[in-house]
Each structure stands twice: as C-alpha cells, then as structure tokens.
Amino acid sequence: MASVEYFRRQSRWRPLETAFWLCTLLPFVVTPNYLSLASQIAITALFALSLDLILGYAGIVSLGHAAFFGVGAYTAGLLAKHYLGEPLAGLVAGAAAAGLLGYATSHIIVRFRHLTLIMLTLGLGLLLHEAANSASPLTGGADGLQGVKVGTLFGFRFDMFGRTAYAYSLAVLFICFLAARRIIHSPFGLALRGIRENPTRMPAVGAPSRAHLRKAYTIAAVMAGIAGALLTHTTSTVSLEVLSFGRSADVLVILILGGAGRLYGGIVGAIIYLVARDQFSGINPQYWYFWIGLLLVAVVMFLPNGILGGLSARHKKPE
Amino acid sequence: MLSSLAGVLFDGFAYGMLLFLLSVGLSVTLGMMNFVNLAHCSFAMVGGYTTVSLVNKLGWPFLASLPAAFVTAAALSIVFERALFRRLYKATDLDQCLLTIGVVFISIAAFAWFYTTEQQSARVPAWLQGSLQVGGMSFANYRIFLIVVSLAITGLLILLLERTRFGAQVRAAVDNQRMARGLGIDVDRAFMITFALGGGLAGLGGALSIQVVGLDPTFALTYLVYVLIVVSVGGLGSIGGSFAAAVVLGISDMAGKYYFPWLGAFLIYLVMVGLLMWRPVGLFGKR
Numbered sequence: 001m002a003s004v005e006y007f008r009r010q011s012r013w014r015p016l017e018t019a020f021w022l023c024t025l026l027p028f029v030v031t032p033n034y035l036s037l038a039s040q041i042a043i044t045a046l047f048a049l050s051l052d053l054i055l056g057y058a059g060i061v062s063l064g065h066a067a068f069f070g071v072g073a074y075t076a077g078l079l080a081k082h083y084l085g086e087p088l089a090g091l092v093a094g095a096a097a098a099g100l101l102g103y104a105t106s107h108i109i110v111r112f113r114h115l116t117l118i119m120l121t122l123g124l125g126l127l128l129h130e131a132a133n134s135a136s137p138l139t140g141g142a143d144g145l146q147g148v149k150v151g152t153l154f155g156f157r158f159d160m161f162g163r164t165a166y167a168y169s170l171a172v173l174f175i176c177f178l179a180a181r182r183i184i185h186s187p188f189g190l191a192l193r194g195i196r197e198n199p200t201r202m203p204a205v206g207a208p209s210r211a212h213l214r215k216a217y218t219i220a221a222v223m224a225g226i227a228g229a230l231l232t233h234t235t236s237t238v239s240l241e242v243l244s245f246g247r248s249a250d251v252l253v254i255l256i257l258g259g260a261g262r263l264y265g266g267i268v269g270a271i272i273y274l275v276a277r278d279q280f281s282g283i284n285p286q287y288w289y290f291w292i293g294l295l296l297v298a299v300v301m302f303l304p305n306g307i308l309g310g311l312s313a314r315h316k317k318p319e
Numbered sequence: 320m321l322s323s324l325a326g327v328l329f330d331g332f333a334y335g336m337l338l339f340l341l342s343v344g345l346s347v348t349l350g351m352m353n354f355v356n357l358a359h360c361s362f363a364m365v366g367g368y369t370t371v372s373l374v375n376k377l378g379w380p381f382l383a384s385l386p387a388a389f390v391t392a393a394a395l396s397i398v399f400e401r402a403l404f405r406r407l408y409k410a411t412d413l414d415q416c417l418l419t420i421g422v423v424f425i426s427i428a429a430f431a432w433f434y435t436t437e438q439q440s441a442r443v444p445a446w447l448q449g450s451l452q453v454g455g456m457s458f459a460n461y462r463i464f465l466i467v468v469s470l471a472i473t474g475l476l477i478l479l480l481e482r483t484r485f486g487a488q489v490r491a492a493v494d495n496q497r498m499a500r501g502l503g504i505d506v507d508r509a510f511m512i513t514f515a516l517g518g519g520l521a522g523l524g525g526a527l528s529i530q531v532v533g534l535d536p537t538f539a540l541t542y543l544v545y546v547l548i549v550v551s552v553g554g555l556g557s558i559g560g561s562f563a564a565a566v567v568l569g570i571s572d573m574a575g576k577y578y579f580p581w582l583g584a585f586l587i588y589l590v591m592v593g594l595l596m597w598r599p600v601g602l603f604g605k606r
Binding site: 140 | 324349403406408410411412413414416417420422423425426427428431434436448494497532540544547548550551552555581582584588589591592595596599600601
C-alpha cells in the first residue's frame with residue numbers, strides 16, 4: 001500500500017502553502033493603497049485556477065474561457081440591477097448560469113481535440129461576445145451594463161479603498177482553491193490526469209473519459225462564473241470586455257506563465273503578470289506591452305513549463 | 320438583389336484572397352513542424368510597415384514596395400526562426416504559445432513606438448484607384464489587382480509544391496516528419512525556407528491589406544484570430560484547403576456585413592464552428 005501512502009503525502013498541506021496563504025493577508029497592512037489591485041489579482045487567480053482544472057489537469061486547451069467568466073459577470077450584474085443586490089446570491093446565480101452553459105457546451109467540447117478543440121472554444125466564446133454585443137437592451141452592448149447596485153456583504157459596504165472587496169475576493173478564492181485542491185487529489189482528479197496523458201487508454205482501464213471531461217469542464221465553468229460575479233461585485237459595472245477574446249487569451253497566458261498543471265500556477269501567474277503590468281504601465285503607459293512580451297520570452301527561455309514548472313525542475317536537478 | 324450579390328461575392332473573394340496570403344504560411348509550417356507560431360501576423364505587420372515607410376517616407380512607387388515587403392518579412396522570419404523559434408521545436412505547445420505571444424506583444428509595442436498607434440495608409444498609383452464598370456456593376460480596381468496578384472501567387476505556390484524537388488521534400492515532411500528525415504531529407508533546412516516563404520507571403524499580405532483594412536500596431540492580434548480560423552478550417556499543411564477556407568470565410572464575412580449588419584461578425588464565427596464540427600480535421604486536412 002505504498003502507493004496510497006504516496007498519494008496521501010502528495011495531498012498533505014505543506015508549510016510553504018500555509019505561509020503563502022498567510023502572506024495573502026499582507027496587502028491589508030503593507031500596501032493598503034493597492035487593495036483594489038490585490039482584489040483584481042485574487043479574481044484573476046480564481047479565473048486562472050478554473051482554467052487550470054481543464055487545461056492543466058484534463059488537457060483541454062481553451063481560448064474561449066472568458067465565456068463563462070462573462071456569463072457569471074453579466075448574471076450577477078443583471079441580478080443586482082433588477083432584483084437584489086445581495087452579493088452571495090449573485091455568486092450563486094453567476095455560478096449556476098456559467099455552469100449550465102458549461103454543461104451544455106461540454107457535450108460539443110469533449111468530442112474534439114488539438115487545434116479543432118482550441119478553435120471551437122474560441123468560436124463559441126466569440127459567438128457569445130457578439131451575441132452580448134448585439135443584445136444591447138439586455139446587456140448595454142458596447143457601453144457595458146450600467147446601474148449595478150451591489151448591496152452590503154454581512155453588513156460591510158464595498159468601500160472605495162477596496163478593503164471589503166479584497167477580503168471578499170480572497171475568501172472566495174481560498175474556498176474555491178480548497179475545492180480545487182480536493183478535486184485534484186481525488187480519484188477523479190487522477191483519472192483526469194490519466195485522460196490528459198492518454199485519452200484512448202483511460203477508457204480501456206474503465207474510466208469514462210468523456211463523462212469525466214464533461215464533469216471537469218462544468219466544474220471549471222462554475223468556478224469561472226464565480227470569478228466573473230466577483231468582478232461585478234467589486235467593480236459595480238460589467239463591460240463587454242469580460243467576454244472578449246483578450247480576456248480569454250490573457251488568462252491563458254497567465255496560467256502558462258505561472259505553470260499549467262500546478263495548483264498554484266494560476267495564482268503565481270496572476271500575481272506576477274498583474275503586478276508587472278501595473279508597474280510597467282506606471283513607468284510608461286503606452287509601451288508596457290513590450291516589457292510583458294520580454295518577460296514571457298524570458299520565462300519560456302529560462303524556465304520552461306512556466307515559472308513554477310521551471311523552478312521545480314531546477315530544484316530537482318542537483319539530486 | 321442580383322447585382323448586390325455579385326458585388327458581395329466579388330468583395331468577399333478579394334477579402335478571402337487577403338486572408339489566404341496572410342495564413343497560407345502558417346498552415347504549412349504548422350503542418351510540418353507542429354510549431355504554434357502565434358507571431359505569424361507580426362511578420363505581416365512587418366511587411367505592411369515596410370511598405371508604409373518606403374512609399375510615404377522614401378517615395379517609392381507602391382508596386383516596387385511590395386517585393387520589398389516580402390523580402391523584409393522573409394528575412395526577419397529567418398532571423399527569428401534561427402535565433403528563437405528553433406530552440407522550441409521540442410518544447411510543449413503551451414511554451415510555444417507563450418513565447419510567440421510574447422513576440423506579438425513586443426512587436427505591437429515596437430511598432431507603436433516607431434509609427435505611433437494611428438492608422439497608417441500608403442498611397443497607391445492612380446490606376447489602382449477608382450473602379451471598373453461592367454454591366455451596371457462596379458468593381459474596385461484595387462480589389463481586381465488583389466485577386467490577380469493572389470491567384471498568380473497561388474499558382475506559383477502550387478507549381479513550387481507539386482513540381483519541384485523542394486516541394487516534394489516539403490510535402491513529405493508535412494505527411495510524416497520522421498520518415499522524411501529517415502529518407503535523408505534535410506527537414507530543418509526545408510522548414511527554414513518554408514518558414515521564410517510563409518513569413519514573406521504574410522508580409523506581402525500585410526502590405527496589400529493596408530488599402531483594404533488599414534494598418535495599426537494591433538493588426539498582429541486582430542488578424543491572428545482570422546488567420547487561425549483559416550488554418551483550422553482549411554486543414555493543416557494544405558494549400559488548397561487554406562484557399563478554400565479563406566474564400567468561404569471572406570465571402571461569409573462580407574455577406575454577413577452586407578445583409579445582416581446587426582449580427583456583426585456573428586456569421587463568420589458561426590460558419591467556422593459549423594465547418595469544424597462537420598469536418599474536425601479541416602476541409603482538406605488529413606489528420
């Protein structure tokens with residue numbers, strides 16, 4: 001039963017992880033002026049984590065993941081605008097709407113692979129973007145959804161310094177992270193990795209590949225929807241950009257930068273990408289693209305498989 | 320109705336030719352090495368800006384600037400292939416994506432630095448302006464020129480691939496890279512030439528597209544989506560497939576904009592999703 005012990009050891013909390021999550025509280029005291037950036041990072045990290053579940057663990061490369069983020073954001077926004085501004089209800093509604101869309105599209109997605117799969121996710125994402133653009137009476141079109149009134153969260157108002165926003169985003173990120181961690185270390189998570197490595201062999205050992213992939217895709221969609229709803233609540237607006245190709249591409253870049261197939265890949269990627277973007281655009285607002293590009297090239301050259309992947313490979317070498 | 324249909328078909332075909340020039344290189348190099356080069360449209364942008372500089376700053380005639388655009392983009396493709404991309408042929412797809420998207424970001428910022436973010440244009444000679452009247456319908460001279468040039472290039476490409484020794488090597492490498500190596504074909508060299516050729520054609524496409532869609536530094540990202548659509552719908556490594564896909568997408572985009580303007584770009588994406596679900600390997604793809 002040495003193998004069971006191996007998997008147990010893999011899933012145990014490490015001191016470094018505890019330290020990391022304690023560090024996420026630092027922005028409250030160390031950089032109180034950057035709390036809105038910190039909540040952006042937490043939301044993006046959650047979005048990247050949801051992509052990691054399908055890309056890193058199940059091998060589904062998606063260039064249209066913003067579809068779920070956007071549906072979550074619009075659902076939460078419309079709910080807050082027309083019915084009730086209670087944030088937690090918005091989270092649930094956003095998650096449910098994104099999950100439904102994810103389940104519906106997962107039936108298409110699991111039939112395809114490689115470039116076709118990427119292009120189908122891209123196509124479905126772009127279709128939704130165009131649809132939201134055309135349905136301006138409902139979504140506000142290119143002007144975005146105006147007049148979103150977000151209520152209080154357990155009696156706390158969303159203040160202009162972003163204290164509530166960051167606490168809220170961080171708490172939701174942490175809960176979703178725990179869920180993702182549990183999923184990854186479960187037999188289901190192992191089966192997903194098996195499917196990623198060899199999709200024809202897994203059915204042969206009795207794992208229902210397509211059903212597993214559909215499940216993973218739906219879970220990732222739910223999580224992306226929660227991230228979208230968080231963005232709506234913390235910014236009180238929804239712009240068409242939440243559904244854009246740019247957002248899908250950004251989150252893909254962030255995840256690969258951090259290291260796909262690692263629980264902390266998306267989080268590390270989001271921290272580095274967004275902090276770098278904030279700093280570079282502070283130095284020179286027009287040309288920050290250049291430095292981000294240079295960063296990406298350098299990471300691929302010196303740390304293949306993302307920052308975490310590259311670091312862990314370097315770490316293991318001397319042994 | 321009928322005349323507008325002819326107009327839409329004509330404009331769509333011309334637009335499709337543009338998409339074909341922009342994407343054919345990526346299709347062949349992806350089919351050969353499985354190298355995901357998202358920076359393909361950056362080379363198109365190099366061609367476009369070469370033409371802008373030569374025509375507007377140095378006063379070259381538009382026609383003379385087109386070969387220059389081809390050569391500059393091809394030369395720069397070779398530099399990037401040798402210095403950067405070559406190291407990543409064995410890397411994962413994700414690393415290839417990240418590196419090439421980094422190159423796209425750098426190119427966007429670099430062109431914004433040198434040429435500002437404004438839309439650029441290049442003067443074309445008088446005989447390319449205006450339009451030709453045939454039976455009550457008007458055909459823009461520039462689009463006729465675009466179609467003639469693209470068809471000539473397509474013909475040359477097919478001759479090159481089907482009738483020459485180099486073409487046979489490329490086809491062998493696309494079909495089965497390892498087997499081709501086993502037969503003593505220098506796949507790396509063939510790939511480098513193909514990559515340069517593809518980059519050059521993209522550069523030419525970029526130069527020709529200034530007059531139709533304009534040119535600004537975000538070109539590399541905007542047209543990346545269209546190019547990927549053409550490549551995937553056409554099927555990897557297939558010139559005929561890219562041609563057919565480019566024509567279908569060009570015409571459906573024009574038809575969508577003309578007949579259903581409220582749908583925006585909805586139609587072109589719908590066509591793509593439909594075609595891909597019908598034929599996952601692309602119209603003419605083999606695997």
